[in-house]
Amino acid sequence: MKKIAFIGAGSMAEALISGIVENKIIDSKNIWITNKADQEKLMEMQRRYGVQSTYQLDELFQNAEIVFLAMKPKDAAEAISRIKNYLTKDILVISVLAGVAINSIEKLAEKSLAVVRAMPNTSAAVGKSATALAINERVSNEHMKLVTKIFETVGLTTIVQEVQLDAVTGLSGSGPAYIYYLAEAMEKSAMDIGLEKEVAKELIVQTLLGAAEMLSKSAKEPQQLRKEVTSPGGTTEAGIKILESYSVQNAFIDCIKEATAQSKRLGKAFGAEMKV
Ligand SMILES: NC(=O)C1=CN([C@@H]2O[C@H](COP(=O)(O)OP(=O)(O)OC[C@H]3O[C@@H](n4cnc5c(N)ncnc54)[C@H](O)[C@@H]3O)[C@@H](O)[C@H]2O)C=CC1
Numbered sequence: 401m402k403k404i405a406f407i408g409a410g411s412m413a414e415a416l417i418s419g420i421v422e423n424k425i426i427d428s429k430n431i432w433i434t435n436k437a438d439q440e441k442l443m444e445m446q447r448r449y450g451v452q453s454t455y456q457l458d459e460l461f462q463n464a465e466i467v468f469l470a471m472k473p474k475d476a477a478e479a480i481s482r483i484k485n486y487l488t489k490d491i492l493v494i495s496v497l498a499g500v501a502i503n504s505i506e507k508l509a510e511k512s513l514a515v516v517r518a519m520p521n522t523s524a525a526v527g528k529s530a531t532a533l534a535i536n537e538r539v540s541n542e543h544m545k546l547v548t549k550i551f552e553t554v555g556l557t558t559i560v561q562e563v564q565l566d567a568v569t570g571l572s573g574s575g576p577a578y579i580y581y582l583a584e585a586m587e588k589s590a591m592d593i594g595l596e597k598e599v600a601k602e603l604i605v606q607t608l609l610g611a612a613e614m615l616s617k618s619a620k621e622p623q624q625l626r627k628e629v630t631s632p633g634g635t636t637e638a639g640i641k642i643l644e645s646y647s648v649q650n651a652f653i654d655c656i657k658e659a660t661a662q663s664k665r666l667g668k669a670f671g672a673e674m675k676v
Pocket residue numbers: 407408409410411412413434435436437438470471472473475478479496497498519520521522573574
């Protein structure tokens with residue numbers, strides 16, 4: 401029985417845990433969580449998912465085989481320093497921290513470690529994460545089989561070079577937020593055009609699901625699919641003209657580039673913080 405310890409019990413940890421528990425790949429009793437100070441949140445997750453929680457590091461790490469680093473990058477230096485004596489060569493570290501390099505984690509822990517850097521997204525909660533993984537040379541094939549199994553139960557998994565993870569973060573790590581932003585705009589407009597909120601929500605969700613499935617199943621490019629919705633002189637054309645006048649496509653491109661740049665900055669800031 402594998403024991404997994406989560407350092408950090410926020411949105412991302414919860415999304416992963418709910419997926420792992422739902423898929424029963426690890427007995428929920430073998431999933432341990434801790435956070436900075438919010439005991440109520442730990443209790444709530446304990447009730448909801450059947451996991452265990454503690455603030456005692458001895459208890460958290462006893463027989464732990466996998467440790468997830470799931471705190472914000474700004475809290476990682478302190479958190480890793482606190483647990484470094486428990487991080488042995490037999491433990492596999494899985495970090496979901498945006499931007500933070502594998503070798504930064506090892507430097508903070510002051511030792512070589514088997515580290516998997518993962519960039520999932522919160523759709524893990526419904527088994528639809530798009531996760532990219534990068535590893536260091538100490539990660540064994542056996543480790544990799546287990547890690548792949550964990551992330552495959554919460555969605556799609558792909559392996560990339562570590563250098564590509566900033567781009568993955570900007571594209572699919574943050575990606576759900578871009579779609580929610582669009583959904584927010586669609587909901588706001590619905591009220592102005594005279595649709596009730598509940599009716600609009602159903603239509604919006606189905607439209608997003610349908611478009612995602614078309615992108616997934618059809619051999620056609622997104623641009624072609626868009627053309628097929630757009631009749632000359634019709635409603636879509638009129639609407640898209642407005643998007644073009646605001647350069648919305650360029651705004652999305654800049655948004656993804658900026659999120660990618662921020663991932664790089666977080667990594668650099670983390671490196672700088674360590675040298676102090
Ligand atoms: N939220 C998302 O969509 C995604 C987040 N990530 C990454 O996941 C990590 C966590 O993000 P969220 O879950 O959104 O943050 P969050 O703010 O929801 O949760 C952070 C957790 O870390 C805990 N924490 C802080 N300092 C700690 C310490 N010293 N010891 C133990 N626990 C500590 C907090 O108490 C909290 O439970 C970040 O590094 C982020 O880059 C990665 C992919 C997607």
